[in-house]
Amino acid sequence: MRGGRRVSAPLIAARDLTIRRGGHTILEHVDVEIAAGEIVTIVGPNGSGKSTFLKALIGALKPSSGSIERLPGLRIGYVPQKLAIDQSLPLTVRRFLGLPRRIGRREADALLARAGADHLADRQMVDLSGGQFQRVLLARALLETPQLLLLDEATQGLDQPGSAAFYRRIEEVRSELGCAVVMVSHDLHVVMAASDRVVCLNGHICCQGTPEIVADAPEYRALFGSGTKGTLALYRHEHSHDHDHDHGSDPHHHLAHEDHGG
């Protein structure tokens, strides 16, 4: 899917977006378009405005200047950075999924299956592991069959295999629903493998393009160093093994393979 996807009218676009809060410019002159079905990863150092950008896309933050243009009626699913659940509150996964609106057992189970969280329906929310919890949040974000799925550091606290498995699930969701995905992540080497496009943000857009182009860009290297690229190449390789069956003759294939499961 990467690279060759044809772009029609964008689902959502930031046009010359500037956001100021408390006398402080958080984002300045940001132009980003998101097309149907593409996976875009937002990277950038702490405090570079990544969460602010997602909040502006959702409409939770008003632009100080510029605009956010959305396709009329655009359905957005959002997986927040974290969600506090009252430790003393008995709440099963199935009931949690039915909080935004009542849903039937079958619908809840179908959502969980799509998010890779089968068999969790009767578990208590507070008992879930970090990875299970994120999958349940993903299931909830899929409730209205979004055309655009936004994830804000969805794999924070997960180890690298857990993150890789989560991102693989995101790619499957994208294939099944055809939704566009915009995700913020620090797991550069892991998440970039699953991205059609990477936007490197630091208050403004430093650079954007395919993962390869961004990883090579001097602006990106100035922010993150050049060490990431080697890891990225390695992961790209593993990744290809799982999703692309055209690499059978690749001499490095078996050396790099390491399956973390789904």
Ligand SMILES: Nc1ncnc2c1ncn2[C@@H]1O[C@H](COP(=O)(O)OP(=O)(O)OP(=O)(O)O)[C@@H](O)[C@H]1O
């Ligand atoms: N309401 C606000 N008023 C003033 N400053 C704010 C407000 N919200 C965010 N900021 C500041 O804007 C900057 C960007 O914050 P944001 O959370 O978007 O960054 P981020 O790239 O998501 O960071 P991280 O990687 O640490 O999650 C930070 O310096 C933050 O302190």
